[in-house]
Amino acid sequence: xxxxxxxxxxxxxxxxxxxxxxxxxxxxxxxxxxxxxxxxxxxxxxxxxxxxxxxxxxxxxxxxxxxxxxxxxxxxxxxxxxxxxxxxxxxxxxxxxxxxxxxxxxxxxxxxxxxxxxxxxxxxxxxxxxxxxxxxxxxxxxxxxxxxxxxxxxxxxxxxxxxxxxxxxxxxxxxxxxxxxxxxxxxxxxxxxxxxxxxxxxxxxxxxxxxxxxxxxxxxxxxxxxxxxxxxxxxxxxxxxxxxxxxxxxxxxxxxxxxxxxxxxxxxxxxxxxxxxxxxxxxxxxxxxxxxxxxxxxxxxxxxxxxxxxxxxxxxxxxxxxxxxxxxxxxxxxxxxxxxxxxxxxxxxxxxxxxxxxxxxxxxxxxxxxxxxxxxxxxxxxxxxxxxxxxxxxxxxxxxxxxxxxxxxxxxxxxxxxxxxxxxxxxxxxxxxxxxxxxxxxxxxxxxxxxxxxxxxxxxxxxxxxxxxxxxxxxxxxxxxxxxxxxxxxxxxxxxxxxxxxxxxxxxxxxxxxxxxxxxxxxxxxxxxxxxxxxxxxxxxxxxxxxxxxxxxxxxxxxxxxxxxxxxxxxxxxxxxxxxxx
RNA sequence: GUCCGUGUGGCCUAAUGGAUAAGGCGUCGGUCUCCGACACCGAAGAUUGUGGGUUCGAGUCCCAUCACGGAUGCCA
Numbered sequence: 001x002x003x004x005x006x007x008x009x010x011x012x013x014x015x016x017x018x019x020x021x022x023x024x025x026x027x028x029x030x031x032x033x034x035x036x037x038x039x040x041x042x043x044x045x046x047x048x049x050x051x052x053x054x055x056x057x058x059x060x061x062x063x064x065x066x067x068x069x070x071x072x073x074x075x076x077x078x079x080x081x082x083x084x085x086x087x088x089x090x091x092x093x094x095x096x097x098x099x100x101x102x103x104x105x106x107x108x109x110x111x112x113x114x115x116x117x118x119x120x121x122x123x124x125x126x127x128x129x130x131x132x133x134x135x136x137x138x139x140x141x142x143x144x145x146x147x148x149x150x151x152x153x154x155x156x157x158x159x160x161x162x163x164x165x166x167x168x169x170x171x172x173x174x175x176x177x178x179x180x181x182x183x184x185x186x187x188x189x190x191x192x193x194x195x196x197x198x199x200x201x202x203x204x205x206x207x208x209x210x211x212x213x214x215x216x217x218x219x220x221x222x223x224x225x226x227x228x229x230x231x232x233x234x235x236x237x238x239x240x241x242x243x244x245x246x247x248x249x250x251x252x253x254x255x256x257x258x259x260x261x262x263x264x265x266x267x268x269x270x271x272x273x274x275x276x277x278x279x280x281x282x283x284x285x286x287x288x289x290x291x292x293x294x295x296x297x298x299x300x301x302x303x304x305x306x307x308x309x310x311x312x313x314x315x316x317x318x319x320x321x322x323x324x325x326x327x328x329x330x331x332x333x334x335x336x337x338x339x340x341x342x343x344x345x346x347x348x349x350x351x352x353x354x355x356x357x358x359x360x361x362x363x364x365x366x367x368x369x370x371x372x373x374x375x376x377x378x379x380x381x382x383x384x385x386x387x388x389x390x391x392x393x394x395x396x397x398x399x400x401x402x403x404x405x406x407x408x409x410x411x412x413x414x415x416x417x418x419x420x421x422x423x424x425x426x427x428x429x430x431x432x433x434x435x436x437x438x439x440x441x442x443x444x445x446x447x448x449x450x451x452x453x454x455x456x457x458x459x460x461x462x463x464x465x466x467x468x469x470x471x472x473x474x475x476x477x478x479x480x481x482x483x484x485x486x487x488x489x490x491x492x493x494x495x496x497x498x499x500x501x502x503x504x505x506x507x508x509x510x511x512x513x514x515x516x517x518x519x520x521x522x523x524x525x526x527x528x529x530x531x532x533x534x535x536x537x538x539x540x541x542x543x544x545x546x547x548x549x550x551x552x553x554x555x556x557x558x559x560x561x562x563x564x565x566x567x568x569x570x571x572x573x574x575x576x577x578x579x580x581x582x
Numbered sequence: 583g584u585c586c587g588u589g590u591g592g593c594c595u596a597a598u599g600g601a602u603a604a605g606g607c608g609u610c611g612g613u614c615u616c617c618g619a620c621a622c623c624g625a626a627g628a629u630u631g632u633g634g635g636u637u638c639g640a641g642u643c644c645c646a647u648c649a650c651g652g653a654u655g656c657c658a
Contacts, residue, residue, distance in 0.1 A: 033598080033600080036601080046639095049600080053638090058638095083600085084600090084601085084638055086601070126658095264658095288655075289656080290655070292656090298585090299584070300584070300585090300654060300655080307655050309656050312656045313656060314656090345586085345587070345653095346652055346653060347653085348587080348652090348653075349585075350658090352586090374587085376587085410620095441595085443596080445587075445588085446595095454594080454607080457607085457620095459607070459620080460594090460595095461595080465620080468620055471620095472618055472621085480617085526595095530605085539617080539622085540613095540621070540623080544617060
C-alpha cells in the first residue's frame with residue numbers, strides 16, 4: 001500500500017514539473033510514512049514540506065496543489081492537509097481487506113519479494129576451534145542466522161560462510177598435548193570430549209614445561225609447512241571440534257552445517273599472493289621488520305599513521321591477511337554483491353581498515369557492499385561481561401542446558417499434570433527460544449544483559465509471551481474443528497480492535513524488508529510483539545467461536561488464522577519454532 | 583592522546599529528520615457463570631547527559647562538553 005502511494009506521488013511530481021509548479025530539476029526523495037496517530041489517516045507524506053523551498057511556495061499551498069494533481073485511486077478514500085503541510089492519506093476499508101485476503105491465500109503472506117536477487121555472503125558464527133564455544137559466540141550465530149533466513153525469504157541467494165579459526169598458534173600447543181597423550185597410550189577422542197578441559201590442560205603444560213612449549217612451537221611450523229603427522233593430528237582435532245560446534249548449532253536451531261564451514265586455513269595457499277599483490281601495487285611498506293600498509297584515513301596516536309600489518313616479522317601472516325584473501329575469494333569465485341560480517345563491535349577498526357584496503361587494492365569491486373554488522377557484548381547481571389558464578393567464561397552448551405532446564409521447571413509448574421515427554425519437548429523449545437529471542441529483540445549494536453529470569457518471563461517482550469500468544473490462536477482451530485487455511489467468507493473489519501489487528505497484520509511486509517536492509521532482527525521482534533498485543537486485545541473484545549453470526553465468526557477466524565500464520569512466519573525468520581500447546 | 587560506540591520515566595527497551603517521545607518491568611486500580619487470566623482494560627511516572635548550532639521541524643544531523651565502555655603496530 002505504501003508502494004502504491006509512492007507511485008501516485010511520483011506521477012504527481014512529474015505532472016507538477018510539466019506544469020512548472022515544481023522546477024524540472026527537482027528530484028525529491030518521496031517519503032511515505034505510516035502515521036502514529038489515527039487522526040492523521042493511515043499514511044502521510046512530507047513531500048510538500050520538502051519541495052516548498054525549490055517551488056517557491058508555502059508548504060500548505062503546495063500540498064493543496066499536490067492533492068489536486070494526485071491521480072485517482074481506488075485505494076485512497078480521501079486526503080487531508082494537516083499541520084505545517086503534511087498530506088494525510090486515508091486508505092479505503094476494502095483496500096485493507098483486499099490485502100488481508102491476498103495474504104491469507106498466499107503461503108508467503110503476500111510479502112513483496114526482491115525484484116533483483118543478490119548474491120550475499122553472510123560471514124557468521126566463526127568460533128575459534130581451539131576451544132569450546134562460549135557465551136561470546138551466541139550473538140553472531142543467532143543474529144546472523146536470523147538475517148540469513150530473512151534474506152533468503154525475500155529471494156536473495158545467500159552463501160553462509162562459517163569462517164572458523166583453525167589455524168592459530170594455539171594449535172601447536174594442542175597438537176603437542178595430543179602427541180603426548182598418544183605416547184602415553186591415552187584415548188585422544190575421549191579426552192577431547194571436553195574441549196575446554198583439554199585446552200586448559202594443554203595450556204598448563206605449555207606454561208609450565210619448557211620441553212613442551214619448545215615442541216609446541218616446532219609443531220606450529222611443521223603444521224604450516226604441511227607435515228603429514230601434524231596434519232593428521234590437526235585434522236582429528238578439527239573434526240571433533242567441528243562436531244561440537246555442530247551439536248550446538250543443532251541445539252540452537254542455527255541453520256549452519258558442515259558444508260558452510262569455510263575455515264581460515266582454506267585461504268592459506270593464497271596469503272603469499274595477497275602480499276605479492278600488495279607489493280606490486282606499491283602499497284606495502286616494511287616497518288620495524290613487519291610488512292604494513294599505511295592508509296591516509298587511519299591515524300594513530302599523535303597523528304602517526306596507523307599500520308595494517310599483513311605479515312609479521314619472521315614471515316607469519318595475520319588475520320588481516322586472511323580477511324583480505326577471503327574478500328578476494330568472494331569477489332573472484334563467489335561473485336557476490338554484498339558481504340555481511342556478524343562480528344563483535346570491538347573489531348570495527350579492523351574491518352574499516354580491511355574494507356578500505358580491499359577496495360583500494362582491487363580485492364573488492366567498488367560496487368560490492370562490505371558491511372560490518374557489529375554487535376555489543378553480552379553482560380552479566382552485575383554489568384560486567386558475562387561469566388559463570390565461578391568466574392569462568394560460560395560454556396555455551398551448559399548455558400543452553402540450563403535455559404532448557406529452567407524452562408522445563410517453569411512449564412511443569414504451570415502444567416503439573418502434563419506428561420514428562422511433552423514437558424521435555426516444550427521446555428526445550430521454550431528454553432532455546434528464550435535465549436535467542438532475548439538476544440534478537442535488542443538493538444544489535446548495543447550491549448545486552450543476559451538474564452534467565454527476564455528472558456523466561458511470560459510478561460513483556462519475550463519468547464514465552466509470543467509462543468503463548470501463538471498457542472492461544474492455535475487452540476482456537478483445534479476447538480473449532482476447522483482447518484486454518486480453508487475458511488469460507490470474507491474478512492469484515494467492524495470493531496476498532498479488528499481494524500487495529502488488520503492494519504498490524506499488513507505491516508509484516510515492512511518489518512521483513514527492514515530486517516533485510518539493515519540487518520536488525522529486533523525490528524521483527526518489536527513487530528511480532530505488537531502483533532501479539534493487537535491480537536490479544538482483539539481476542540478479549542471480539543468473541544470468535546461464539547460470535548453473533550456465521551459471517552462474523554468466519555471473518556474473525558480468518559483474522560486469527562492470518563495472525564497465527566504471521567506469528568509463525570515471523571518467528572521462523574528469527575529461527576524460532578512455534579508450539580501448538582504449552 | 584586519537585578514533586569508534588553508548589547516554590531516553592525508578593529499572594529495561596523502542597522510535598528511515600516529522601505531528602502529542604512508543605512499549606515492557608515494577609507500582610497503583612479494575613476485569614474470569616464467557617473461545618487458554620501465562621490474558622486484557624485503566625492510572626501515575628520523561629525538559630531524551632549538558633550547552634550551543636543547522637532546519638518549517640532534532641532523541642535522531644553538526645560543533646563543544648561531561649560520563650561510561652571499547653579500540654589503538656606484529657592475538658583473533
